[in-house]
Amino acid sequence: MGSTTTPTPLPDAGPPAFLPDAASPLLILTTPTPAERARTGALTHPMWGPALAARDYLAREAYLTTVPLARDGGITHWVLTVRGAAPDARPLLSSCESLRKRAVRARDGRVEDGVAHGVASVFTEPRYRGRGYASRMMAELGPRLRGWQAQARGGEGQAGVLCSLLYSDIGKTFYARHGWAPFASCHVAFRPGRDAAAGNGAGGGGGNGEAQVARPIGYHELAELCCVDERLLRADLARRPKGKTHVAILPELDALLWHMMREDFMTKHIFGRTPDVRGAVAGEPGKRIWAVWTRGYYGGLNKLEGNTLHVLRVVVEDDEQPEEDVAAGLRSIVHIAQAEAAEWKTQDVQVWNPTPKLRGLIDKCGVEHEFVARDKDSIASLMWYGEEPTAEIDWVANEKYAWC
Ligand SMILES: CC(C)(COP(=O)(O)OP(=O)(O)OC[C@H]1O[C@@H](n2cnc3c(N)ncnc32)[C@H](O)[C@@H]1OP(=O)(O)O)[C@@H](O)C(=O)NCCC(=O)NCCS
Structure with a gap:
């Protein structure tokens, strides 16, 4: 159950008299108490929350247990600690969290629903680093998640837990060693710019000018767009090549709202207001192209390099349209994103x-x-x-919305 009360972090009790070996059977992976979570939060604040005051960062972490995806136990906090030691007095040797998401797998045209767990915030307090604790935690976590919350919300998820995923900020080897294989990781970056939106829809790319002028997407429009997206994605998965397994995290409304409510918390604290523009769409129903985005802040207002306008998902509703028209719509969407990026102090899109x-x-x-x-x-x-080697899986729609 989520909670909006921010627990007080435990005082630092100093290093334990004895640190167990990382391979010791004394170590267990378990869930922390609220005060232990707050202690971990206080430690991770300098790394992941510098855009917020420490108090606000802890409040955000508590708030993020109450939003879509995470609420109702969708988020699990994990700690590696010593078996049998008293909660709130035991050493927190390493920590992380997992977030349950809906996922679909497809093989030979058959599409099945299941669960995926996103792993995030892997952290070892500096004085415990280099002793193998994060490695031990990940070695325990991978198999644990395989049987964790196998039913997705609403009872769907007949296929059980399909996979777990994470986004490494420490390169490709550490997590690969524990079974999380690196997949495609690249991006296209656009610069912020207020001027671009002024010339929206005009020039470049050819195409059907006026009809391809994009307009902003508001919160209330996301529900319908997500329904269409999910329908198109399922159809796409069913058509994918046979003899191979394809998987996608569902770009459902809750998956997007998780990002946007996080964003709202941040912008409210940094700017005193929340954004209206959640993306942009061009074209008529049935022939639309849209992008949905979120603003992420690590640097705050003093260090724009830490801030990015992330496009969560791009959808082209009708693949058969002339490329020129789709490109013109996309250009207009990018211009809106660039203007939003400038207004909301991000370094890029x-x-x-x-x-x-x-x-x-x-x-x-x-x-x-x-x-x-x-x-x-x-x-x-x-x-x-599943039975297939991870490296053989086709990860479809490997876009920012799947991140946590
Ligand atoms: C990454 C982290 C969790 C490792 O914790 P740990 O308990 O020291 O990890 P272990 O002792 O099990 O393993 C250490 C390994 O992690 C690697 N590692 C640690 N930080 C790294 C970094 N920034 N880049 C690449 N590898 C890194 C070490 O090289 C070491 O590899 P080795 O065993 O080949 O020497 C810890 O350094 C940390 O909390 N860092 C700050 C938060 C962070 O970056 N988390 C990862 C987010 S994806």
């Missing part, structure tokens, strides 16, 4: 892991951009729980 088709459209739409292949940060990594 990022589109993660665009498909070859989307990359072609981005090139065609004529907006200056940079292609970045990442090798250290946000490396999308997956552990597959």
Whole structure:
């Protein structure tokens, strides 16, 4: 059950007299008490919450147990500690969290619902580092998640837990060693710019001018767009090549709201207000293209390099449309994103892991951009729980919305 009360962190009791070996049978992976969670939060604040005051960061972490996806036990906090030691007095040797998400797998045209767990906030307090505790925690966590909350919300999820995933900020080897294989991790970056939106819809890319002028998407429009997206994605998965397993995290409304409510908490604290524009859409129903986005802040107002407008998901409703029209719509959408990025003090607009088709459209739409292949940060990594080797899985829609 989520909670909005912010517990007081435990005082630092100093290092324990004895630190167990990372391979010791004395170590267990378990869930922390609220005060232990607050202690972990106080420790991770300098790393993940510098855009907020420490108190606000702890409040955000508590708030993030109450939002869609996380509420009703969807988020689990984990700690590696000593078996039998008293809660609130035991050492927290390493910590992380997992977030339950709905996922679908497809094989030979058959699409099945299941669960995926996103793993995040892997952390070892500096004085315990280099002793193998994070490694032990991950070695325990991978198999534990395989049987964790196998029923998705609402009782769907007949296929059980399909996979767990994480986004490594420490390169490709550490998590791979524990079974999370690195997948495609690149992005296209656009610069922020107020001027771009002023010329929205005009010039470049050819196409059907006026009809492709984008307009902003508000919160209330997300529900319908997510329904259409899910329907199209399921149909796409069913058509994927046979003899291979394809998996996607569902880009459902709750998955997007998790990002946006996190964003709202941040913008409320940083700017004193929340954004109205959650994305942009061009074209008529049935032939729309849209992008949904969220603003992420690590640097706050003093260090814009830590702030990014992340495109969570891009959808082209009708694949058969002339490319010129789709590119013109995309150009207009990017212009709105660039203007929002400037207004909301982010350093860039990022589109993660665009498909070859989307990359072609981005090139065609004529907006200056940079292609970045990442090798250290946000490396999308997956552990597959089915029979197939993880490396053989086709991760479909490996976009920012799946991040946590
Ligand atoms: C990453 C972290 C969790 C490792 O915790 P730990 O308990 O010291 O981990 P272990 O002792 O089990 O393993 C250490 C391994 O992690 C690797 N590692 C630690 N920090 C790393 C970094 N920034 N980049 C690459 N590898 C790193 C070490 O090289 C070491 O590898 P080795 O065994 O080949 O020497 C810890 O350093 C930490 O909390 N860092 C800050 C938060 C963070 O970056 N978390 C990861 C987010 S994806």
